[in-house]
Amino acid sequence: xxDLRLYMLQRLSALVxxxxxxxxxxxxxxxxxGGLSTAEILGRTQGSVLWFAFYGLFVFAVSLHAAIGLxxxxxxxxxxxxxxxxxxxxxxxxxxxxxxxxxxxxxxVP
Amino acid sequence: MKAPAxxxxxxxxxxxxxxxxxxxxxxxPAHFWLLSQALTNPSRLxxxxxxxxxxxxxxxxxGLVFLLAVHxxxxxxxxxxxxxxxxxxxxxxxxxxxxxxxxxxxxxxxKAV
Amino acid sequence: xxxxxxxxxxxxxxxxxxxxxxxxxxxxxxASQTVLDVVSWIQQFADPTLSYRxxxxxxxxxxxxxxxxxxxxxxxxxxxKKVAADGKLMIEPLRNLPVIKDLAADxxxxxxxxxxxxxxxxxxxxxxxxxxxxxxxxxxxxxxDLGVECINCAICYAACDTVAGNPDYLGPAAxxxxxxxxxxxxxxxxxxxxxAVSGTGGCHNCHSMGSCTQYCPNELNPMRAIAGLKRETAxxxxxxxxxx
Numbered sequence: 001x002x003d004l005r006l007y008m009l010q011r012l013s014a015l016v017x018x019x020x021x022x023x024x025x026x027x028x029x030x031x032x033x034g035g036l037s038t039a040e041i042l043g044r045t046q047g048s049v050l051w052f053a054f055y056g057l058f059v060f061a062v063s064l065h066a067a068i069g070l071x072x073x074x075x076x077x078x079x080x081x082x083x084x085x086x087x088x089x090x091x092x093x094x095x096x097x098x099x100x101x102x103x104x105x106x107x108x109v110p
Numbered sequence: 111m112k113a114p115a116x117x118x119x120x121x122x123x124x125x126x127x128x129x130x131x132x133x134x135x136x137x138x139p140a141h142f143w144l145l146s147q148a149l150t151n152p153s154r155l156x157x158x159x160x161x162x163x164x165x166x167x168x169x170x171x172x173g174l175v176f177l178l179a180v181h182x183x184x185x186x187x188x189x190x191x192x193x194x195x196x197x198x199x200x201x202x203x204x205x206x207x208x209x210x211x212x213x214x215x216x217x218x219x220x221k222a223v
Numbered sequence: 224x225x226x227x228x229x230x231x232x233x234x235x236x237x238x239x240x241x242x243x244x245x246x247x248x249x250x251x252x253x254a255s256q257t258v259l260d261v262v263s264w265i266q267q268f269a270d271p272t273l274s275y276r277x278x279x280x281x282x283x284x285x286x287x288x289x290x291x292x293x294x295x296x297x298x299x300x301x302x303x304k305k306v307a308a309d310g311k312l313m314i315e316p317l318r319n320l321p322v323i324k325d326l327a328a329d330x331x332x333x334x335x336x337x338x339x340x341x342x343x344x345x346x347x348x349x350x351x352x353x354x355x356x357x358x359x360x361x362x363x364x365x366x367x368d369l370g371v372e373c374i375n376c377a378i379c380y381a382a383c384d385t386v387a388g389n390p391d392y393l394g395p396a397a398x399x400x401x402x403x404x405x406x407x408x409x410x411x412x413x414x415x416x417x418x419a420v421s422g423t424g425g426c427h428n429c430h431s432m433g434s435c436t437q438y439c440p441n442e443l444n445p446m447r448a449i450a451g452l453k454r455e456t457a458x459x460x461x462x463x464x465x466x467x
Contacts, residue, residue, distance in 0.1 A: 001389055004456055007427035011192075011457075014185050021182045025175065025214060032222045035163060038148055038155045059142075066135040072428075073132060076388030092135070099142035106149035120433035120446075121384075128430075191431055192453045200433070 001075050006068055013065040020058045045107045052108040059100030067093035123184060123204040130181040137174060165223065172219040179211035231307065233261055235273065236315040237325050246270070252310065258298035259287050262314060262326065275326040282440065285376025289326050290315040295381040297440050317381040333377045336393045341419040342400035345412030355409060367406035370399045370448050372441050379435035379445050391424035395435035395445030398426050402448035405455065417459055426452040 002010065031044070045051045071089040074080050080088070147155040161167065187203045197203070230249045237246050248265050259277055266273040277287040282300040289298050292306050292313050303312065320328035348355065357364060379395040380386055386394050401420050404410045420426045426449045435445040 001391055001423045002427040003423050003425065004421040004427060004460055007453075008457065008460055011189060014189065018182060018186060021178060025179065025218070028175070029214075029218050029221050032218065036159050038152045038159065042148060062138065066131070066138065069131045070135055073128065076385065096135075096138060096142070099139050099146070102149075103142040103145035106146040118433065118437045120431065120437070124384075124430050124432035188431055192450050193457065196447050196450060200431075 001081070002068070002072065006071075009064055010068045013061040013068075016061045017058065017065065020054065020061070023054065024058070041107060047110040048108055052104060055104045055108070056101070059097065059104055063093045063096040063100060066096055119201045119204055123187075123207075126208070127181060127184040127188070130177040130184070133177050134174075134181060168219065168222050171222065172215050175218045176211055176215035179214045180208055183207035183211050231261065231303065231310050231312055233265065233312045233314065235262075235265065235326070236322075237273070239322060239324050241316075241322050243322075252303070256303045258289075258291050258296070258301045258303060258306070258312065258314065261303060261312060262289075262298060273326070274324040283374070285374040285378075285440075288317055288376045288378050288381070290318055290381065295378040295438055297376065297378070300440065317377055319381050319383070319386045320377065328377070330375075330377060333375070333380055333394070333396070336424075337375070337397045337400060339419060339424070340393045340397035340401040341412055341416045342397050342404065344404065344407075345410050345415065347409055347411035357408065361408075363406040363408065366451065367403040370403045370443055370445070373399060373443055374441065376440070378438050378440060379443075382434040382438040384432060384434065385428055385430055389424070389428055392428045393420070393424050393426075395429075395449065398429070398452060399443065399445040399448040402451050405452070417456055420452050421456050426456065429453075 031040075067089050070092050071085060074088055075085055144155065144158060147158075162171070184204070184207045187200075187207050190197070190203070191200060229252055231252050233248045233250050234245050235248065236242075237244050248269050250261050250264050250269075253260075259280060262273070262275050263277075266275065275287075275289070277299060278284045280287070280299045282297055285297065287298045288295060290296075290313075291298060291301055292311075294306070295317060296306070298314075306312070314326065316322050316326050316328040320330065320332060323329050359365075359368075373396055375396060377396065383392075383395055386392050398420060401416050405413060405416050429446070429449045431446055431450070433446050436443070436447070439445070
């Protein structure tokens with residue numbers, strides 16, 4: 001159940017992610033050619049401020065966006081509301097943020 | 111009680127958008143965890159990447175790319191519906207979103223195999 | 224193969240709670256017959272205890288709205304041949320509303336939400352002011368006019384899956400009415416309306432699945448109206464930030 005504020009957060013995070021998703025898809029289509037290896041990935045991303053910023057922003061935006069989306073689904077399909085719903089929403093956001101930032105650090109920080 | 115007949119296009123677009131979002135939200139933690147293995151256990155990541163060369167895995171990746179693309183283009187259609195002046199061509203736009211998503215994911219698949 | 228269908232297999236919801244029981248009737252089939260004809264026949268010739276609503280029987284009042292084979296329709300404007308090719312009919316009260324008895328749904332929540340969305344006129348003048356001329360081709364007036372013919376039949380409300388999943392959601396009809404008032408130059412309730420549609424039950428819950436527009440018998444477009452409300456509330460969101 002969204003009020004104006006959550007709705008705007010959802011839409012704004014979506015707008016932020018649109019170019020990031022397009023970039024990610026383009027990179028994946030490029031990178032997947034000829035197979036993939038850890039060394040290959042790290043060779044491109046390690047030590048790069050650009051990739052750190054790109055995927056760092058992506059992780060922030062998706063943590064908000066996915067958490068709010070899950071909130072709606074959990075409410076409409078499972079009927080949860082009140083404090084339990086908020087707990088799950090925040091939990092999803094925190095979980096994605098922590099795991100996502102760990103991944104970003106793993107591939108960009110030398 | 112049976113629910114209203116739902117096979118109309120915009121309802122299908124809604125379900126596709128919701129299910130693709132849900133699938134992506136559930137997929138992401140695994141995706142993040144795997145990537146962080148680059149730091150803690152690079153050989154495990156390499157092992158997985160080798161396993162991922164299998165055609166079935168590539169097919170699943172095609173599915174994931176499709177889900178991401180269709181969720182994004184569907185979402186852009188929704189925001190156009192909401193924030194731009196009204197257009198009556200919503201069904202066409204919805205079909206277009208699916209089409210473009212399919213094109214992108216097919217391109218990925220063809221490059222991947 | 225078989226002779227032309229002589230009777231219809233009709234299953235009707237009965238009772239005071241949803242799903243209480245379903246009664247079956249064999250109703251004579253006719254060449255030109257509406258679902259309202261079928262329900263009336265049952266009450267007149269088979270079971271006088273059946274409760275149902277109708278009034279105009281010509282598609283103007285919306286009182287006869289029910290679920291017919293899972294779809295919300297005006298039963299007086301639904302030809303049996305169109306919805307029951309195999310001669311089978313399932314008739315239930317409108318979805319998403321409490322049941323009073325049998326086929327009569329309780330419309331109170333629907334009207335409560337109409338009020339909660341500020342769907343009533345907010346006067347800006349008194350009887351002592353001159354009558355304000357309204358230009359029918361003014362763009363805002365045209366936009367408002369798209370939604371003013373709503374007769375509150377609650378078919379859109381019954382069709383909407385978001386209403387089904389979210390008890391707080393005001394619903395397509397109430398929000399469409401709020402939109403027509405927002406665009407009405409005589410209405411003085413802009414702030415109240417925007418507030419009312421921005422709460423947890425407001426327009427931002429709409430997923431644009433369009434069942435409201437798909438099933439509205441008056442061919443209105445609540446989804447479009449709700450999109451308009453989203454646009455206006457988003458604008459006020461940014462304006463608010465600048466003033467804060």
